[in-house]
Amino acid sequence: MPHRPLRLALLGCGTVGSEVVRQLRARHDDLAARIGAPLELAGIAVRRPELRRDVDVDPTLFTTDAAGLVGREDLDIVVEVMGGVEPARSLLLTAMSRGASVVTANKALLAEDGATIYEAADIYGVDVYFEAAVAGGIPLIRPLRESLAGDTVQRILGIVNGTTNYILTRMDEEGVTFADALAEATELGYAEADPSADLDGLDAAAKAAILASLAFHTRVTIGDVHREGIAGLSAAAVSAARDMGYVVKLLAICERTARGIGVRVHPAMIPRTHPLAGVRDAYNAVFVECDAAGQLMFYGRGAGGPPTASAVLGDIVAVGRNRVRGGIGTGESAYADLDVRPIGETITRYHVNLDVADRAGVLAQVATVFARHNVSIQTVRQIGRGDDAQLAVMTHTAPDAALAATVDDLRDLDVVRAVASVLRVEGEEGA
């Protein structure tokens, strides 16, 4: 006997929402076969129903009354692609309280207050799926939540923001400045009108919080994430990294540390032989190091309407199947409750470029500062002479607090005209 149709409501109908609607229509029979029941669109909540949208759908489905829509008792699935913490959170809580399962692409909400959402799902016995919240079309959440549930994740290094990766790729490959690369990204539509959330690492930090929560079975919010953006990055620093066999990437890093976990977003130098080094333009990739599975990488398009809609549709099928078969999928796993440690405890390496006076004794003074903080130097190279004299210092690993204090003290040295750049080094074997 065919299953009754599953009733689905959509919150938001922008780029991703429109694509979801299009696919729901175009692939209706396919999706019904995969789920075991047809999907029926019960309503679409939007702020401006009069807006022209490129979807062929019954106009009476549009409503501005999102609260009224999710308050209905007959919904099976609520799909939220509106973004932002409120009103999305309240709407999803209402939907779950009425018995609907939830599919959301909302990284801001999950990174800010995922706990409230997961707890409600548990209380009401419904599903919360969110594959689209991190790295768009790349299947990543489900592998972390389920495939690797039998393993121990040690570290995640992710390129999870396409805008900044596009900019960094241009800077690396063409030697252009940050400003020029940003202008190009804006022109091509890779950067938004206000790109600050991308450039400041805010977008990547939200994703890092979600990935860390899943990998370490611990609640991590965006406030726990140490964050540095790429706006201050000079063409010279990128080019110096290139000359040394490294490429600069904005990384989201989640790792187990001696006393808990560390979660951070910052530009870093990675060796050109690292699998992440070849991830170019607006592509995303997430590199995962596990005890048993070893090194894994997931690669693909991290944003855009169709890839994100693919992730949303996959979740709709999963949640739909659960409805048809009875039962729910994986819920929150936060049993480990590890301590999120401050950035100062992170063990890392620094590469520091110093503009220095070209006279005898400079190296001795600089070396003394490193030694005072117990930071061991691996290599020093002098580049140029006279007013262009630079020292490029690569350290051994040390606590970030010691490295940061070293850099602060270097700024105070008379012989140091300027600290031209400071970059952490990541992704090295055995480092």
Place this chain on the structure above:
Amino acid sequence: MPHRPLRLALLGCGTVGSEVVRQLRARHDDLAARIGAPLELAGIAVRRPELRRDVDVDPTLFTTDAAGLVGREDLDIVVEVMGGVEPARSLLLTAMSRGASVVTANKALLAEDGATIYEAADIYGVDVYFEAAVAGGIPLIRPLRESLAGDTVQRILGIVNGTTNYILTRMDEEGVTFADALAEATELGYAEADPSADLDGLDAAAKAAILASLAFHTRVTIGDVHREGIAGLSAAAVSAARDMGYVVKLLAICERTARGIGVRVHPAMIPRTHPLAGVRDAYNAVFVECDAAGQLMFYGRGAGGPPTASAVLGDIVAVGRNRVRGGIGTGESAYADLDVRPIGETITRYHVNLDVADRAGVLAQVATVFARHNVSIQTVRQIGRGDDAQLAVMTHTAPDAALAATVDDLRDLDVVRAVASVLRVEGEEGA
């Protein structure tokens, strides 16, 4: 109230099985927290219980009576890592009929007769999970079965056999012969004592059948897979590919075609700019092209005890969670029932190296043969002179049958001393 322990039986205790036992012990509390119930090992079926195994486990758990073990009524999960079609199939059918869910790493069984296993799971309302059957520790099955369930997969290109990828990497990077690379792989333990299943593409073909089944929602068995191995590959062909900017890889290819799907395993030239080109040594990677999600890649260790055990443990957690929460996971999806088309219909490009006589009119005769089969030539290069004269021909795309017939006719030409190598070209943009 804590859930009762879940009772688990293990079939087989070789490299993977021993690692599973080790992890079940070492990570008992962690796994219990993730599942919501502790796991209890009820028995381990082995052929030779007296064999020394590197696991610390109650020796009374070992039994030679596998049928008796799976015939018990009190098992929740049966984990099968013995391999081979029989007796594995009979044992799993018995286990499911008694109500146990199944976790298996058995690619041979699933590629040969997965339908019987999936149907039994459906009849008895139990789970069959098999993440470890393809590409070891790389989460791949779950992404295909679930994450991409809302998308349409057009093509999969996979490097799914570590032994052959190691050999091909050595041939490409060091210019060594197949025989020397194989000897090295054997010495390092990458190749088994009898490596024929790897070299002939049999191992990859089993994985291709499983991937195609999942990607296209269609039953595909290993008998449906067109298969060519790498044993005949010459150092000269690999080196010629290298000079042209290509690398030779043994690919498992699953693709939608005009009239159904095609599934094949053979060595192929791929451009060095393709993400798969950088997958070296014994690493595996699977490249997936979807309508909405675009290009995705999954990368990691495809074999070995710990990576495979990671996949098995992940499945144990998933199946265990389903037991605790009630309900089952994704079952077989074969609704699309697409036709598996013969290799002759595949649209592809050939690169052909011919040893030719060095005299006027050779190119005309060769070109006439291509034209007779409606195969259009993209480039021809003459290499060397006299007795070393070669023609390197790159075709445009054409049906494989026409290309194969062309090569057959070329062999009959007097001016062609030998067809030195024939390789398909894959992974080109817009090709």
